[in-house]
Amino acid sequence: MRPDTPQQPLPLSSRSGPHETQNGSDRAWLLWETMAGIYANRWVTKNGVAPSTIWGQTISKFSDDQLAYAARRCMERCSVGNHWPPDLAEFTAIVGECMANPFGLSADDVMTEYRRWRNESWRFDGADSFDWRHPVLFQICPELRRAGVERKLGHNELAALAGRLLTKWAKQVEMGFSIPPVRKANALENRPPGDAQVADTDGRYQRKGMEMIEKIRSVIKRDCS
Numbered sequence: 001m002r003p004d005t006p007q008q009p010l011p012l013s014s015r016s017g018p019h020e021t022q023n024g025s026d027r028a029w030l031l032w033e034t035m036a037g038i039y040a041n042r043w044v045t046k047n048g049v050a051p052s053t054i055w056g057q058t059i060s061k062f063s064d065d066q067l068a069y070a071a072r073r074c075m076e077r078c079s080v081g082n083h084w085p086p087d088l089a090e091f092t093a094i095v096g097e098c099m100a101n102p103f104g105l106s107a108d109d110v111m112t113e114y115r116r117w118r119n120e121s122w123r124f125d126g127a128d129s130f131d132w133r134h135p136v137l138f139q140i141c142p143e144l145r146r147a148g149v150e151r152k153l154g155h156n157e158l159a160a161l162a163g164r165l166l167t168k169w170a171k172q173v174e175m176g177f178s179i180p181p182v183r184k185a186n187a188l189e190n191r192p193p194g195d196a197q198v199a200d201t202d203g204r205y206q207r208k209g210m211e212m213i214e215k216i217r218s219v220i221k222r223d224c225s
Contacts, residue, residue: 027067028056034071038078039085046085055088062095065104070094101170103136107163114141114162128182138182140165 028051035043051059059067073094074086086094113133124130132138143165148158169179200206 025056027064028059031059031067031071035074035085038071038074039083042083043085046087058088058092063104066095069104101166102173103134103166103170105134105136105166107159107166109133110137110140110144110162110166111159113137114144114158117141118145132182135179135182136166136169139169139179 032043032051035047047055062070070091114137117127117130117132117137121127121130127138127142130138132141140162144158144162147153147161151157153161173179
């Protein structure tokens with residue numbers, strides 16, 4: 001799709017920011033090729049075989065992370081049956097979803113990461129060992145889990161809470177605070193015994209509890225067979 005040597009470099013605004021010259025043109029072509037890969041000839045039919053001047057000027061003002069976010073959102077739109085590509089106004093609105101906060105994340109992104117953590121957490125020692133996409137998610141997702149369990153929140157309520165927590169952390173950053181890095185908690189080797197350990201010094205109650213669990217399991221197994 002992209003010619004090896006373009007006849008004319010794509011003219012970009014002098015106010016485009018950090019991607020002003022041929023780098024901006026390269027990024028516009030890269031986006032064009034990415035979108036053609038997603039939408040095939042539907043992208044060309046709607047937006048042309050090459051980036052227009054206004055497309056180039058707009059793309060040059062977006063960061064690589066913002067463009068990557070927009071590409072992911074377009075893939076998500078396709079996955080739910082919306083196969084028609086966005087025009088410039090729609091594309092700008094898609095990018096705007098991740099420009100509302102300094103993290104480049106939306107509430108949908110938080111919920112996606114929350115589900116990934118819930119599904120894959122068994123592979124890790126704890127939340128501090130999980131490979132979070134962004135450090136702020138380490139602050140948000142465990143809070144979502146606690147609130148979901150304690151308040152018995154449904155999906156829509158969790159999604160609304162995710163948006164509020166994301167906004168809260170964005171405001172913290174705007175005020176000059178930083179997101180705490182994900183750090184593995186230090187084990188307390190000499191921590192005092194808990195109430196259960198004090199009450200069950202010889203492990204007798206723990207053994208009784210395990211016996212009761214085994215009885216319950218056997219009853220359930222018998223009833224299901």
